[in-house]
Amino acid sequence: MNTVDIAIVGAGFGGIGAAITLKRAGFGDFLVFEQANHVGGTWRANTYPGIACDVPSHLYSFSFALNPDWSDTFSGGQEIWDYLSACVDRFGIRPHLRLGHPVHEMAWDDREQRWRLETAHGVFSARVVINATGPLSDPSIPDIPGLDSFRGTTFHSARWRHDLDLTGRRVAVVGTGASAVQFIPRIAPQVGSLTVFQRTAPWVIPRRSRPISRVERTIYRTVPGAQRLVRTALYWSREALAIGFLHPRLNKRAQALALAHLRRQVPDPVLRAKLTPTYVMGCKRVLLSNDYYPALQRPNVDLVVERIREVVPDGIVTVDGVTHPADIIIFGTGFHVTDPPVRHHVRGRGGQTLAEAWTPTMRAYLGTMVAGFPNFFLLLGPNTGLGHTSVVLMMESQLHQVVAALRHMRRTGLAAIEPDPVAQQRFAEFLDAKMANTVWTSGGCTSWYLDANGHNATIWPGYATGFRLRLRRFRPADYRPVPVLEEV
Numbered sequence: 001m002n003t004v005d006i007a008i009v010g011a012g013f014g015g016i017g018a019a020i021t022l023k024r025a026g027f028g029d030f031l032v033f034e035q036a037n038h039v040g041g042t043w044r045a046n047t048y049p050g051i052a053c054d055v056p057s058h059l060y061s062f063s064f065a066l067n068p069d070w071s072d073t074f075s076g077g078q079e080i081w082d083y084l085s086a087c088v089d090r091f092g093i094r095p096h097l098r099l100g101h102p103v104h105e106m107a108w109d110d111r112e113q114r115w116r117l118e119t120a121h122g123v124f125s126a127r128v129v130i131n132a133t134g135p136l137s138d139p140s141i142p143d144i145p146g147l148d149s150f151r152g153t154t155f156h157s158a159r160w161r162h163d164l165d166l167t168g169r170r171v172a173v174v175g176t177g178a179s180a181v182q183f184i185p186r187i188a189p190q191v192g193s194l195t196v197f198q199r200t201a202p203w204v205i206p207r208r209s210r211p212i213s214r215v216e217r218t219i220y221r222t223v224p225g226a227q228r229l230v231r232t233a234l235y236w237s238r239e240a241l242a243i244g245f246l247h248p249r250l251n252k253r254a255q256a257l258a259l260a261h262l263r264r265q266v267p268d269p270v271l272r273a274k275l276t277p278t279y280v281m282g283c284k285r286v287l288l289s290n291d292y293y294p295a296l297q298r299p300n301v302d303l304v305v306e307r308i309r310e311v312v313p314d315g316i317v318t319v320d321g322v323t324h325p326a327d328i329i330i331f332g333t334g335f336h337v338t339d340p341p342v343r344h345h346v347r348g349r350g351g352q353t354l355a356e357a358w359t360p361t362m363r364a365y366l367g368t369m370v371a372g373f374p375n376f377f378l379l380l381g382p383n384t385g386l387g388h389t390s391v392v393l394m395m396e397s398q399l400h401q402v403v404a405a406l407r408h409m410r411r412t413g414l415a416a417i418e419p420d421p422v423a424q425q426r427f428a429e430f431l432d433a434k435m436a437n438t439v440w441t442s443g444g445c446t447s448w449y450l451d452a453n454g455h456n457a458t459i460w461p462g463y464a465t466g467f468r469l470r471l472r473r474f475r476p477a478d479y480r481p482v483p484v485l486e487e488v
């Protein structure tokens, strides 16, 4: 069996950030297992036309690796992917990578007090696991009756079929979320016809992006502190946006702005009515676009708001009995966020799976550790998502806590720790109380933030700063050493 001190699973922002943080903190014995053949995670997998981040690039990057060369205030996917690859090289992470290594099972050995990882290339034993498999990495395709009977081609936007020429084809897009509003304007001029199936109208605000000039980039590269100053200003302006999510009655101005954007871009009152959201802004992810509404008004584009009843060999039938012919169906239907497949493949103390521990809902102490799962850290675990700013900030806060835990174990000679169930429960109650009056619970929508029971197990109900302050200190009393299994 191969042995390593720390196993990181996943090589997206989280896994790469973890690797760099460990190395900088003096924990050099680690491997990063990635199922794909390249690093990058989200930014490797999602290559659809128009892909870009929707928080400013200066914030959507590591605080310890600012990039003075961003070409746009909201960078495209390829540039973010290149940035992550460059970080891997700059911080000497490449020798630690095990690409093409899917981890099939992770099980805690009570006797050895170590994790056993079954990968496609053999078994590894690790003292600590940092799980960075990503909250948005498993595409979700709705279970529509008749889908198997479709004669054309179907794919999810996170697995874009670049080999497929859409020119002149009849294309149906299911879903109008963050990815769809980015790729619809790009494919609309190319396809023969485009039918967009909308379940709920999203809130769309103008996208205030612009190219970053050569002069600005030179300043960032040469003037010490200049880029950090810009980042700090952006950080606080984004933090201010959370106010509307936490206190929905203060959302009125932002909603008025979005409705004005809709009025300006969509003169037709019938179409505008279909595109007017019926819930409070922020309840679902707010989308940024200047070209989505114009794309929907092209003569070859049709917005359908009737529910889908079934798929037939040559199209999609809605509940009103109308058949919408299609050669290709593209799903922009999001990811398995509250039901990540990885939960079935992680076994903690006594063989309990994460799926069992997370019934009826996902819980984790500080969104990072789960009672019964020793030395197992989750990056972007339950309730660490954000609607207003970069999740990289959340990951970095978590990594601070991970390093503090590792140092605590080293200092005290503990082989394994896990959160005290009482501390975990206390944290869960704190989250539920904070969540109560936010837009996600009172905004009148159903969103991917909610699990099957309607519980919000995804979003951090606060400011990124609040999370950071909470995770800055390591509280030994909230953790407990793991007992060794007695020989019988």
Ligand SMILES: Cc1cc2nc3c(=O)[nH]c(=O)nc-3n(C[C@H](O)[C@H](O)[C@H](O)COP(=O)(O)OP(=O)(O)OC[C@H]3O[C@@H](n4cnc5c(N)ncnc54)[C@H](O)[C@@H]3O)c2cc1C
Residues within 6 Å of the ligand: 009, 010, 011, 012, 013, 014, 015, 033, 034, 035, 036, 039, 040, 041, 042, 043, 046, 051, 052, 053, 054, 055, 060, 101, 102, 103, 104, 132, 133, 134, 135, 136, 137, 179, 342, 379, 380, 389, 390, 391, 392
């Ligand atoms: C289209 C899109 C746009 C986004 N835009 C933004 C944005 O603008 N701002 C923002 O804050 N967030 C955004 N997000 C959220 C984004 O997912 C996170 O910001 C971030 O990229 C997550 O990084 P991660 O490392 O946690 O997960 P990922 O990037 O998903 O990486 C997880 C990695 O784990 C690997 N993996 C999974 N299971 C296994 C296994 N069993 N064995 C081995 N490897 C495995 C996967 O192959 C993947 O490479 C966006 C998400 C999407 C999908």
